[in-house]
Amino acid sequence: xxxxxxxxxxxxxxxxxxxxxxxxxxxxxxxxxxxxxxxxxxxxxxxxxxxxxxxxxxxxxxxxxxxxxxxxxxxxxxxxxxxxxxxxxxxxxxxxxxxxxxxxxxxxxxxxxxxxxxxxxxxxxxxxxxxxxxxxxxxxxxxxxxxxxxxxxxxxxxxxxxxxxxxxxxxxxxxxxxxxxxxxxxxxxxxxxxxxxxxxxxxxxxxxxxxxxxxxxxxxxxxxxxxxxxxxxxxxxxxxxxxxxxxxxxxxxxxxxxxxxxxxxxxxxxxxxxxxxxxxxxxxxxxxxxxxxxxxxxxxxxxxxxxxxxxxxx
Amino acid sequence: xxxxxxxxxxxxxxxxxxxxxxxxxxxxxxxxxxxxxxxxxxxxxxxxxxxxxxxxxxxxxxxxxxxxxxxxxxxxxxxxxxxxxxxxxxxxxxxxxxxxxxxxxxxxxxxxxxxxxxxxxxxxxxxxxxxxxxxxxxxxxxxxxxxxxxxxxxxxxxxxxxxxxxxxxxxxxxxxxxxxxxxxxxxxxxxxxxxxxxxxxxxxxxxxxxxxxxxxxxxxxxxxxxxxxxxxxxxxxxxxxxxxxxxxxxxxxxxxxxxxxxxxxxxxxxxxxxxxxxxxxxxxxxxxxxxxxxxxxxxxxxxxxxxxxxxxxx
Numbered sequence: 001x002x003x004x005x006x007x008x009x010x011x012x013x014x015x016x017x018x019x020x021x022x023x024x025x026x027x028x029x030x031x032x033x034x035x036x037x038x039x040x041x042x043x044x045x046x047x048x049x050x051x052x053x054x055x056x057x058x059x060x061x062x063x064x065x066x067x068x069x070x071x072x073x074x075x076x077x078x079x080x081x082x083x084x085x086x087x088x089x090x091x092x093x094x095x096x097x098x099x100x101x102x103x104x105x106x107x108x109x110x111x112x113x114x115x116x117x118x119x120x121x122x123x124x125x126x127x128x129x130x131x132x133x134x135x136x137x138x139x140x141x142x143x144x145x146x147x148x149x150x151x152x153x154x155x156x157x158x159x160x161x162x163x164x165x166x167x168x169x170x171x172x173x174x175x176x177x178x179x180x181x182x183x184x185x186x187x188x189x190x191x192x193x194x195x196x197x198x199x200x201x202x203x204x205x206x207x208x209x210x211x212x213x214x215x216x217x218x219x220x221x222x223x224x225x226x227x228x229x230x231x232x233x234x235x236x237x238x239x240x241x242x243x244x245x246x247x248x249x250x251x252x253x254x255x256x257x258x259x260x261x262x263x264x265x266x267x268x269x270x271x272x273x274x275x276x277x278x279x280x281x282x283x284x285x286x287x288x289x290x291x292x293x294x295x296x297x298x299x300x301x302x303x304x305x306x307x308x309x310x311x312x313x314x
Numbered sequence: 315x316x317x318x319x320x321x322x323x324x325x326x327x328x329x330x331x332x333x334x335x336x337x338x339x340x341x342x343x344x345x346x347x348x349x350x351x352x353x354x355x356x357x358x359x360x361x362x363x364x365x366x367x368x369x370x371x372x373x374x375x376x377x378x379x380x381x382x383x384x385x386x387x388x389x390x391x392x393x394x395x396x397x398x399x400x401x402x403x404x405x406x407x408x409x410x411x412x413x414x415x416x417x418x419x420x421x422x423x424x425x426x427x428x429x430x431x432x433x434x435x436x437x438x439x440x441x442x443x444x445x446x447x448x449x450x451x452x453x454x455x456x457x458x459x460x461x462x463x464x465x466x467x468x469x470x471x472x473x474x475x476x477x478x479x480x481x482x483x484x485x486x487x488x489x490x491x492x493x494x495x496x497x498x499x500x501x502x503x504x505x506x507x508x509x510x511x512x513x514x515x516x517x518x519x520x521x522x523x524x525x526x527x528x529x530x531x532x533x534x535x536x537x538x539x540x541x542x543x544x545x546x547x548x549x550x551x552x553x554x555x556x557x558x559x560x561x562x563x564x565x566x567x568x569x570x571x572x573x574x575x576x577x578x579x580x581x582x583x584x585x586x587x588x589x590x591x592x593x594x595x596x597x598x599x600x601x602x603x604x605x606x607x608x609x610x611x612x613x614x615x616x617x618x619x620x621x622x623x624x625x626x627x628x
Contacts, residue, residue: 002627118530138452139464147531150453150464152485152494153594157530159490160598171466176473179497180466183623184490216432216471217461247561280467284474309497310624313316 003165004188007131008090008111009064011035012299013188014178015113015134015167016195016291018068018092019142020044020277021266025053027200029060030291038065038291039092044263047078054086064089066113070143071096084108095143098128106131115169117145117154119161126162133162134190137170141193141279144221144228152184159185173281175301179309182302191298193279196266198291204269207276210234214282223257225250232276236261317479318502321445322404322425323378325349326613327502328492329427329448329481330509330605332382332406333456334358334591335580339367341514343374344605352379352605353406358577361392368400378403380427384457385410398422409457412442420445429483431459431468433475440476447476448504451484455507455593458535458542466498473499487595489615493623496616505612507593510580512605518583521590524548528596537571539564546590550575 002013016023016031018041028038040057042050050067057065067088069079072095080101083091091105094115105112106129114125115134122133135158137151138144151170158166168181169190181189195201197208210232221230222241231237243256257275265274289297316327330337330345332355342352354371356364364381371379381402383393386409394415397405405419408429419426420443428439429448436447449472451465452458465484472480482495483504495503509515511522524546535544536555545551557570571589579588603611 120530137464137466139467148534149530149594149597150451150466150485152451152465152491153453153530153597156488156490156494157598171464174470176470176498177466180470180494182627183493183497183619185619216434216463216467220462245561247559280463283463283467284471305497305499306623306627309620313496313620 002187004132004167007165008037010037012295014295014298015039015066015092015188015190017169017190017192018043018066019192019196020262022196022201022203023068024202025057025060026202027195027198027291028065029057030198030200031195031295032057032063032065033061034292034295036295037090040065040067042067042079043070043073044267047075047082050079051082051086054082054088058086066090066092068092068094070094071100076101080104083110092134093130098125098130102128102130113167116158118147118149119157122158122162122166126164130164132165132167133158134167134169135186136190138221139230139280140170141196141219141230141282142277144230146224146228148221151181155181155184155186170279171281173284173298175298175303175305177281178298178302179305191294193282194285194294194298195291196278197285197288198294199288200291203266206269206271207266207274208288210271210276211278211282211285212288214278214285216283219278219280219282223253226253226257229275229277230279232278232282234265234274234276235272236265236275316501318446318481321479322351324351326609328609328612329353329380329406329502329504331483331504331506332357332380333506333510334576336510336515336517337382338516339371339374340516341509341512341605342367342379343371344512344514345509345609346371346377346379347375348606348609350609351404354379354381356381356393357384357387358581361389361396364393365396365400368396368402372400380404380406382406382408384408385412385414390415394418397424406448407444412439412444416442416444427481430472432461432463433471436472436476436480440478444478446479446481447472448481448483449500450504452535453544453594454484455510455533455544455596456591458544460538460542462535465495469495469498469500484593485595487598487612489612489617489619491595492612492616493619505608507596508599508608508612509605510592511599511602512608513602514605517580520583520585521580521588522602524585524590525592525596525599526602528592528599530597533592533594533596537567540567540571543589543591544593546592546596548579548588548590549586550579550589
């Protein structure tokens with residue numbers, strides 16, 4: 001069985017991705033209670049809000065859970081203080097240098113995983129002492145790497161290059177894609193989009209419906225000049241894309257984007273004006289379900305297809 | 315074992331991709347002799363050149379091989395005439411409607427596979443009567459789909475939606491990525507980039523060296539306004555990309571591209587001015603090897619990792 005289970009104290013090697021405006025204590029505790037690793041996404045939270053979510057999560061489950069912390073955010077320092085004071089068992093860092101906080105977190109007994117989009121950053125994270133890397137491919141929703149390396153190209157390369165465990169993220173939403181990731185050499189998977197539309201996700205119902213309606217080709221990674229982000233092709237996307245195609249400068253693009261777009265799109269459900277961050281795999285997502293059912297169905301399917309592979313390919 | 319083997323009369327369910335200026339009779343016959351399906355890429359050949367390659371391939375091997383035929387090319391009709399007259403056992407069609415020639419080819423006893431980048435086109439190909447589809451993801455080299463769907467997102471969806479066999483292409487160059495593809499439900503894989511640098515590939519040595527030198531992030535899918543194409547980031551790429559970013563019109567981009575760029579880059583080895591089409595997985599390719607060694611190593615690794623998966627994930 002996966003090395004992730006022992007190491008993180010979980011039963012199912014599926015990590016629910018930290019996602020702005022989706023993954024508060026409700027989603028995180030539901031996933032952890034069901035045997036996976038639930039993750040509170042701190043990216044959309046002020047420090048006192050994060051502390052409240054951690055406290056509620058600790059009431060809702062006595063199982064391990066994590067906080068996802070984008071290191072470039074202005075509140076990172078205050079977030080870390082709460083994480084340490086409240087003894088959060090696992091921290092997933094992203095979007096920033098892992099060398100800054102890893103030693104401090106590990107010194108306090110936290111497990112630290114770092115999200116990377118390239119082998120180069122995986123090696124840096126390993127050198128910084130993180131316990132595992134989460135390799136996230138081009139197909140993932142939200143903020144993403146500039147290299148556009150897909151999960152299928154990224155994970156085998158990470159497995160070859162680093163000594164620490166590798167978790168696969170981006171494009172994983174069912175047992176088949178989980179089996180693919182394990183076949184690449186990952187020791188577990190991180191699933192975002194499918195949990196973004198879980199019943200316990202704090203996203204607005206209009207956002208969840210937009211995700212369910214998405215077909216192949218309905219997301220795109222844009223804004224490569226400022227912050228590469230994968231989102232649904234809504235009216236805001238169209239304006240940003242047109243500006244990009246017309247060759248506007250980064251500052252003009254930043255101004256057009258403005259602030260608070262992900263809150264507007266994901267939390268308030270504004271189709272026209274919001275930034276609707278979701279992965280390419282949205283096209284395969286059919287239902288709003290409880291987090292436990294999502295976790296169980298991926299894990300059950302994984303075993304069915306693993307057995308079938310062993311039988312069919314003797 | 316894979317349904318592809320019986321159906322195509324091969325021993326190893328690995329198809330060598332048809333690649334302009336790389337895959338003539340030498341590469342195709344070497345792959346077929348070694349037990350895979352070798353493919354002559356007709357995209358860079360005039361009809362009489364294709365006929366000569368088919369004839370030489372038939373002398374070099376008595377095993378099944380295929381011709382890859384981009385249907386949008388002006389010579390498609392004449393190509394088909396040679397394919398039928400010379401009794402080529404397998405045809406892989408791409409870049410065009412499979413409804414035009416499939417019945418004719420199948421009527422003459424050819425097996426027909428069609429390359430698709432989306433479920434929508436896979437369903438059309440199935441309706442047109444093709445025997446199998448090759449699902450090609452965003453990470454693949456050369457011409458590519460507009461939806462940017464990655465192999466990991468595409469293949470599980472194709473397997474769910476079509477009844478005919480699905481072959482996975484894009485990002486596959488080793489046993490781990492082959493195992494991933496089979497885990498997704500594919501019944502075989504198509505491998506391009508690694509065969510592009512095979513000893514028997516007719517590509518120029520300077521092109522092969524450029525592929526070996528490629529690191530993560532060194533290819534990009536550009537020219538989405540005219541023909542989405544993945545290529546190495548050489549000086550020609552830089553000019554095309556700058557023009558794109560400056561918002562030039564499709565016609566201006568076409569003019570900047572001009573004609574004969576893939577021949578110049580791949581066959582003549584011109585780093586500055588050529589179009590160097592290759593997949594994202596180039597970053598993982600380390601050596602120029604005989605086609606047989608490539609085939610054997612992928613197939614051997616596939617079995618090693620399959621066994622390890624079965625043992626580690628009981």
